[in-house]
Amino acid sequence: MPGKTYDVVIVGSGASGGTLSAHLARQGVDVLLLEGGPKVNTRTDFNTHAMPFQFPNRHIPTMKPGKAGFDSERTRGIGGKSLTWNAVAWRYSARDFKGKTYEGAGEDWPFEYKDIAPYYSTVEKEVGVCGNRDGLEDLPDGEFLPPVPMKCSDEIVKKGATKLGVKVIHVRKATLSRAAFNRPACHFCGNCMAGCDVVAKYNSADVHIVPAQRTGKLEVRHNAIAREVIVNNENKVTGVRYIDRETKAEGEVSARSVVVSCACVQSVALLLMSKSRLYPNGLANSSGHLGKNFIPHFTGGVQCFLGELIGKPVTNDEGFLDHAYVPSFMHNRKRDYARSFGIQFNYQNRRAVGWARDIAGFGPSYKKAVKDRYPAFLTFSPYGEMLPNPKSFIDLDWEKKDAWGLPLARRNVFWGDNDWKIFHDMTDWSRRILEASGAEILAVSDEPRTNHELGGCRMGKDPKTSVLNEWCQSHDVKNLFVVDGSVFPSASEKNPTHTMMALAARTAVYMAEQLKKGAL
Amino acid sequence: MSDRRDTLKIIGAIGTTCAFPFSADELYGQQAPAHDHASETPAQAAAMPAKPVFFTDKEFDTVKALADLIIPPTDTPGAVQAGVPFYIDYVVNSNESWKKLFREGLAWLEEAAGISNGKRFHMLDEETQIGILTPLVKSADRWKTGSKSTPALEVRFMKAFKSMTADGYFTSKAGLVDALGYKGNTVLSEFPTCIHEH
Structure with a gap:
């Protein structure tokens, strides 16, 4: 696919990639979203109101097999895992970001609660989170x-x-307890994780991506399975190579910056696969920490x-x-x-x-x-x-390949x-x-x-012990970003998606500024 | 516990939704070839086939008798009325080790019934059947999945048989809706507050 060079190409359309793409597009940034799976119509494609006896094996499937992206290994399809999550949405606390400072355990985040708090608010106000102020x-x-x-x-x-x-x-859940944002309230059918067919529960496809496409700044390319983030000799990433999920044809897109948001383990896998002369052990891995510090x-x-x-x-x-x-x-x-x-x-x-x-x-x-x-x-x-x-890490099994010839990720x-x-x-x-x-x-x-997969590509202040800086930006390659659970330096005990979305909103502001300045 | 502590786990995939910690939350049927049907669209799966695929007719007589002993018809339907024997046939047929276990287990039961004297389990009077079943179910109940010891064939068979009967019955319309009284999966304008007195 020759021609257009986008400001940003984002790999992955789940809660992180979806939030980020919408926030960038709204700020006038030209975005291409690469999604490894097909389009999903959340109103008709789920078996939302099914009963077990409707299936010979008595198992209510989460998706139709026509949506082949949805297997146990990966949730491919526009919206990613936000389609089938349970929508629990906590803010992490001041203590969650500073475990090392408070208790000498784990690793501190490179910023504090007060730095991310406004972005939690932004997300809450645009997707709707119900809960009590305790x-x-x-x-x-x-x-x-x-x-x-x-x-x-x-x-x-x-x-x-x-x-x-x-x-x-x-x-506290990103599910509407009252009708809002042109979405209906939850009707309490109990099928959230089979997929909500009325979008009372947040999913990135309906809440972030579709509305952002109306700005004309966001394009979506479906069935594009990323296989490599391309880096040039000037230590800049220039785009992404992908394989068409259905035809297996190779494709390529060019961009001024690249964001990897493929759901933790798959993000790490994509960077590990992206070997080059500059980065023989995986892209942006001069620290040797890519894949390490896996903390589900x-x-x-x-x-x-x-x-x-x-x-x-x-x-x-x-x-x-x-x-x-x-x-x-x-x-x-x-x-x-x-x-x-x-x-x-x-x-x-x-x-x-x-x-x-x-x-x-x-x-x-x-x-x-x-x-x-x-x-x-x-x-x-x-x-x-x-x-x-040190014994918990993500690596690739080069002996075992998936249907597209890509090595499988291994969680140790x-x-x-x-x-x-x-x-x-x-x-x-x-x-x-x-x-x-x-x-x-x-x-x-x-x-x-x-x-809840977390870690493997953590952020931190020290480029020797972390992969990204506090803006989810690679220490090694300035125009490469990673935004999802893999960036968490510590896990907290709380469900992580709300924090990923807040991080995406925060990163969007930084990226838009940097792009405007021509710094990427 | 100590050997578990030292175990390094290599996990292929972490579930895409919340992880439930108990194996019993995953029904046996889910491991069956999930989709020998062309699609996962809700099918008329409840429609019962005319004949079992794996069990012989004679074995199926025993399967039916056993299933109804475990969950008999009372004021609500029993296992046979709920189609449980066909569910068991469907699940067992999907797995070689279950095929072996069920073939041998059913043969064991016929021996216990006195097949050498021409008696078959399903033709015994109920009291005799219950007499054979009681110690077996007791041993099967005591045997927890994951425990180190491997009990005798007939106990392993009974554990699997009872589990599949429970799975098949309580996920059937007769079991889930008629017997247990399932009330969910509806559209409500408000979440109902508690009706009980505490």
Whole structure:
């Protein structure tokens, strides 16, 4: 594709790439968005209101196979993972950005809470985040739409937690509790993660990208799987090479600057694949830190039945999945580890009854035992902050290639002592809160699981130990940027997407200024 | 736990949505070739096939009897009415190790029923069937997935059979809507506040 040189080409259209592309386009920057997957019509392409018995394997699929980008490895399709996220939207706190300063653990971010706070506001005001202003030190308030009422089961947990001095608050989500921004309010069908078909839940395609295309400054190229960011001999990136997902034809675009926003692991993979004479170990990797410091969240879990609800009538409490949250409460308590955890709970869906396997017995009494417990089932999923360690990193498996001949990314995860201490403590606390709430415990997870990929391309002040500066700009190559979860120097215990979006908004302001000055 | 601590994990893919920590949240059927149908559009999947694909007719008699013993018809439908035997057939047919386990497990059950004397499990009176099943289910319930010991064939078989029966029944319309009383997946203008008295 010869011809046009764009101001910016952004690789990836999820929450980060989508937010960034819209913010740049609005400031008059010429943007091309490269998306590895197809167009998605969120109103018709999801199986939003499906029931398990409509499928032979009883699994409600998240997308149609016509949308082949959506496999387990990658979420390709315009909107990326924002199409199927649960929309939990927290601000990180002052302490989250300064773990090393506060506790000597992990790494500090190269800026402070006050530097990013205005961009959290910007995002909240344009996408809509519902929640309650709780005045908590470790979970800053934002500009919220009204919160959604808690479920009956949440109120029971809240009473139990209160006995232990632990707070339970309304969840905060980028889902509309009231009609706003020409989008309808949530209708509480409980299918958020199968894909919202009315855009009550934020997704980057409908909320950011489509409106930004109307400015005439944003073009989208679908089915373009990036394979290399091109760097010239003057140490500048000049564009991106890609493979057409359907035809496998090679393509190329030229740009004055490049942003990589392919969802953490895939961003790292793209940079590692982009080898050149200047950067034989991957683009912008003079520090050797590209791929290192991989710090996904780890979760535990407790399944239980709330005694008060056993045998009670079944109600329609699917809602928008979880309605309440146990925010981090350990920072002000005595403990033998650094950092903290928070607890998401009640985000199961009443169409999944896998726990029935584990109810003892058979026959009429078994059937009754399941029925009685059905309205009382509840899950706890505590999330802990992982500290970076040398054994946790992302690399490429050159032996294993995907359908487009590109090496597969490999996630190497090792949990250190601090991680295990948090894991055990958050599991103990989960159990204690549930027992104080009168729960009958069914199962307790004894091993961490990963979720929310973060790190691998961290930002920092020191070019020797980080890949990017505080503007998500490569220390090595001035016109190369990375904006997504990979840039996080520390993970916090909080769901990360809101912070990625705020970072994208902040980076957009910087990039637009730099482009105007001709500095890129 | 200590060996787990030292384990370095290499993970191919992290789920694109929230990670649920329990294996039972993932139904057996999800590992079946998810889409031997051309599309994931909601199908008339509930329509029952005329014949099982994997089980022989004789085996299927036993499968039906077992399924209805685990979840019998009461004031709500039982496993057979909910189409559970065909769900089990569908899932087992997708996996070689399950095929082996179910073939051998069903044969074990026929032995226990006294096939050498011409007796078949599904023809036994209910009391005798329950007598065979009770210790088996007890052992299967005690055996937790992930535990180190590998129990006897018939216990492993019963664990899988009960799990698949539960999966198949409680994801069927008869099980989920009629028996459990599922009420969600609707359009509400407001989230309903609690109706219980606390």
